[in-house]
Structure formats: C-alpha cells, structure tokens
Amino acid sequence: MRDTFRSVRVEAVVLRHSDWGEADRLLTLYTRQLGKTRAIVKGARKITSRKAGHLEPFTQVRLQLARGRDLFIVTQADAIESYLPLREDLILTGHASYVIELLDRFTYEDEIENLTLFRLLTDTLSRLASKSDPWLALRYYEIRLLDNLGFRPKLFECANCGREIRPEDQFFSFSAGGVICPTCGKGLPNLSSISMETLKYLRHFQRSSYADASRARASLEARVEQGRSIRKEAESLMQGYFTYLLERELNTPGFLKQVRG
Amino acid sequence: MLLPEPIQKLINAFERLPGIGPKSASRLAFYLLRAPEDVAQDLSEALNGLKDKIAFCEECFNITEAGHPRCEVCENPKRDSAVICVVEEALDVLALERVGAYNGKYHVLHGVLSPIEGVGPDDIKIKPLIERVARGGVKEIILATNPSMEGDATALYLQQQLRPHKIQVTRLARGLPVGGDLEYADQNTLLRALSGRQEMS
Numbered sequence: 104m105r106d107t108f109r110s111v112r113v114e115a116v117v118l119r120h121s122d123w124g125e126a127d128r129l130l131t132l133y134t135r136q137l138g139k140t141r142a143i144v145k146g147a148r149k150i151t152s153r154k155a156g157h158l159e160p161f162t163q164v165r166l167q168l169a170r171g172r173d174l175f176i177v178t179q180a181d182a183i184e185s186y187l188p189l190r191e192d193l194i195l196t197g198h199a200s201y202v203i204e205l206l207d208r209f210t211y212e213d214e215i216e217n218l219t220l221f222r223l224l225t226d227t228l229s230r231l232a233s234k235s236d237p238w239l240a241l242r243y244y245e246i247r248l249l250d251n252l253g254f255r256p257k258l259f260e261c262a263n264c265g266r267e268i269r270p271e272d273q274f275f276s277f278s279a280g281g282v283i284c285p286t287c288g289k290g291l292p293n294l295s296s297i298s299m300e301t302l303k304y305l306r307h308f309q310r311s312s313y314a315d316a317s318r319a320r321a322s323l324e325a326r327v328e329q330g331r332s333i334r335k336e337a338e339s340l341m342q343g344y345f346t347y348l349l350e351r352e353l354n355t356p357g358f359l360k361q362v363r364g
Numbered sequence: 365m366l367l368p369e370p371i372q373k374l375i376n377a378f379e380r381l382p383g384i385g386p387k388s389a390s391r392l393a394f395y396l397l398r399a400p401e402d403v404a405q406d407l408s409e410a411l412n413g414l415k416d417k418i419a420f421c422e423e424c425f426n427i428t429e430a431g432h433p434r435c436e437v438c439e440n441p442k443r444d445s446a447v448i449c450v451v452e453e454a455l456d457v458l459a460l461e462r463v464g465a466y467n468g469k470y471h472v473l474h475g476v477l478s479p480i481e482g483v484g485p486d487d488i489k490i491k492p493l494i495e496r497v498a499r500g501g502v503k504e505i506i507l508a509t510n511p512s513m514e515g516d517a518t519a520l521y522l523q524q525q526l527r528p529h530k531i532q533v534t535r536l537a538r539g540l541p542v543g544g545d546l547e548y549a550d551q552n553t554l555l556r557a558l559s560g561r562q563e564m565s
Contacts, residue, residue, distance in 0.1 A: 119480050124383045150541045156550030160513045185551050190513055193520040200479035207480070354482030361484040362521060
C-alpha cells in the first residue's frame with residue numbers, strides 16, 4: 104500500500120464479482136487511478152442494495168472507496184456506462200468476458216495508475232457494445248494489451264536473426280515472442296506457422312489507430328473464404344501466445360466454443 | 365503455544381467453511397469445548413446425517429431426503445407439471461415456496477454459467493432440463509435465475525436451447541424493490557421498471 108489515505112474517489116470498470124460473507128460481494132476492479140484492485144461491497148446481495156445494480160461486471164462506474172483493514176470498502180457507487188448490449192447477447196457476454204479475463208490474468212494489484220490500459224479497456228468494451236466487428240475489436244485489443252504490458256510481439260524483423268521480414272509465409276515463436284523467418288525457422292522446434300496475409304493484419308493493428316485498423320474489415324469481407332481463414336489463423340495464434348505467456352489455458356474461449364455448440 | 369491435536373483439528377475443519385477465518389474458527393472451537401455436552405453432540409449428529417440422509421431429486425435436482433427418488437414438490441399430484449420454474453440453487457426454491465403463490469414445478473441448475481470462471485453449460489444441470497422438456501407435457505418455462513450478469517447469461521443460453529421446442533419461455537420481471545429508493549436505482553433497473561410499468565386498477 105503506497106500511502107495511507109482513508110478514502111479515495113476512483114473511476115473503475117468492474118471486472119468480476121464473487122460472494123463474500125453473509126450478504127456482501129467482493130469485486131475485482133480495474134481503476135483509472137489505482138490499476139487493478141479489489142473492494143468489498145457491503146450488503147450487495149440484499150435486494151434493496153443501493154449499490155448492487157451499479158456494480159455488475161463490465162460496468163464503468165464512479166466509486167468512493169474507503170480503506171478497510173485489508174481491503175477497500177465501497178461506500179458510494181454510481182454507474183457511468185453499463186454497456187447493456189453486452190448483457191443481452193450471449194456471444195457478446197462471452198467476448199466481453201474474454202477482454203476482462205485477459206486483463207485480469209495479466210495485471211497485479213499494484214496500485215499503479217495505467218491510463219492507457221484503462222482507456223483501452225473502456226474503448227474495447229464500448230466497441231463491442233456498439234456491435235462493431237468483434238474480431239477486429241478483440242484482435243486490436245490483444246495487440247495493444249501486449250504492447251502495453253511489455254510483451255509486444257516482433258512482427259517486422261525476425262526474432263532470431265534480426266533481419267527484416269520479407270513478404271512470404273513465416274513462422275511464429277511463442278518463446279521468442281515474434282516472427283521467425285523461413286531460413287531460421289527450419290532448424291527451430293515448437294514453431295507455429297503464420298501466413299503472410301495474417302501477419303499483414305497483425306502488423307497493421309500494431310502500428311495503426313483503431314480508426315485505421317477498422318478499415319481492414321472491408322478487405323476481409325471482400326475475400327469471403329480467405330478472410331475467414333485469416334480471422335481463424337490470427338485468433339488461434341494469439342490464443343496460443345497467451346496460453347504460453349500465462350502458462351495456463353484461458354477460460355472464455357472454451358466457454359464460447361461450448362455455447363456456440 | 366501448540367494446541368492439543370483434537371482442538372487444532374476442529375479449528376482446521378471450521379476454517380474451511382466459507383466466511384470463517386482463523387479467529388472465528390478458534391472462537392467456535394473453544395466455545396464448543398466449554399459448552400454443555402449436548403451442544404457438541406447435536407452438532408456432530410446433524411453433520412453426520414447431512415451427507416447420508418440427503419439426496420437430489422431425480423427429476424428436478426432439488427434436495428430431498430435419501431430414499432425418496434423424487435422431492436416433495438415433484439411427488440405432489442396437485443402441482444402443475446406443465447410449468448417449470450428454473451432456479452440456480454435449492455435455496456431459491458425455498459424462497460419461492462415461502463411466497464406460496466407458485467403452483468408449478470421446479471428445476472434446480474446447481475450453478476450458473478460464468479464465462480470468466482469457465483463454468484460452461486455442461487457443468488450445470490442444463491441437459492436434464494432440456495430432456496425433461498423433450499419428454500413433452502411442458503407448456504411454460506419460467507427462468508428465475510438471479511438478475512446478475514451470470515444469471516442473464518444462463519437465461520439467454522436456456523432461451524436459445526429451448527427455442528426448437530416451441531414452448532413459452534418467460535423471465536421473472538425486474539424492477540424497483542420494496543423499500544428501495546428511486547434516486548439510487550441503476551439505469552438497467554429503471555429502464556426495465558419503466559418498460560414493464562403496469563396500469564393501476
């Protein structure tokens with residue numbers, strides 16, 4: 104704990120909640136001011152709770168936190184944006200949960216402000232809620248998240264020999280954190296392949312704003328068959344990379360697969 | 365100081381219960397040590413019977429006494445088996461029964477879908493419900509999962525799964541609670557309370 108203020112006003116997104124004690128809830132929050140933190144909401148499971156409705160997962164909320172003995176206690180809560188569409192469509196709920204799960208797994212409770220990450224989170228949730236192409240919103244989020252957390256994948260030079268990547272199909276190494284050129288790739292174990300087309304999109308996301316990145320949609324939709332395989336390849340590559348980095352399988356992709364049936 | 369083994373064992377056992385920390389656990393253990401013999405006796409008998417004498421209803425998965433394949437509600441011929449109310453936990457059945465206004469049957473899911481925790485449709489009792497509906501005779505399913513993100517996700521999934529069966533699927537109404545305060549209501553609740561308003565008669 105950095106200093107000993109008693110009460111603090113923060114803006115936060117509710118990542119997850121679990122039951123606590125008789126009628127309380129324990130929230131995991133991503134705050135604008137303090138990064139990830141946890142807080143108790145007293146009486147949140149009572150039907151007359153004045154705070155519970157403002158503190159559902161995915162909600163962006165203004166909070167007054169008081170420092171309790173070892174956890175924060177929520178004393179006031181006022182929703183800024185509830186992202187309601189995310190709760191009205193099962194697949195969207197799954198996508199939003201994926202966004203939340205990634206952030207939760209990668210961050211620690213360190214009470215350090217990370218404004219870029221907070222913005223990325225709220226922007227991604229509102230992109231999903233406004234029914235923009237979820238593939239775009241999610242891949243862009245993944246690339247930016249990795250950037251911000253210090254896991255930026257090397258997509259322009261070979262992660263092994265450092266030479267510039269030429270426009271041909273390449274390999275991708277999770278352990279080296281980037282693309283491996285075909286020459287180096289021959290002798291190395293545990294590589295995934297990545298097509299030039301998929302790499303082009305990932306590179307585009309890495310260096311563009313979302314407005315520019317979302318223009319990729321038209322070109323993906325123009326080539327129906329190829330577009331679909333690019334989407335699939337990028338998604339499974341990123342998931343493989345996350346599983347490697349987190350040393351654990353993510354929960355939400357499995358959930359989405361089950362729900363889609 | 366090292367505690368004698370029997371009491372340390374009891375403290376460890378208490379500590380594994382939800383909401384009980386090391387301090388509460390030792391307080392309970394020492395209370396039982398000092399309390400009259402029959403308090404501890406009753407407790408141990410109750411605990412012993414818990415697992416042996418309780419089973420789950422074959423049809424709705426509500427809790428029932430062992431030896432009875434079906435629970436009291438499912439056995440009751442006066443209850444309408446064309447209406448099934450789907451709830452998360454057996455305690456929710458108790459809450460609804462206390463109201464006394466419901467005359468149909470139940471289905472207890474024993475959990476809710478949670479994408480983040482990785483609880484999928486196969487982890488809770490969804491399949492038995494679909495099978496129950498497929499056997500026919502059901503006209504309406506009332507989805508009474510909690511009004512939370514997880515409860516909503518479960519309701520959406522059930523709605524999707526029940527669609528081919530062409531029965532009426534309803535969700536419990538949502539709005540302002542008794543003793544609540546309009547000023548503190550969240551956007552979601554207010555929106556639904558407004559759209560679900562009723563004419564005064």
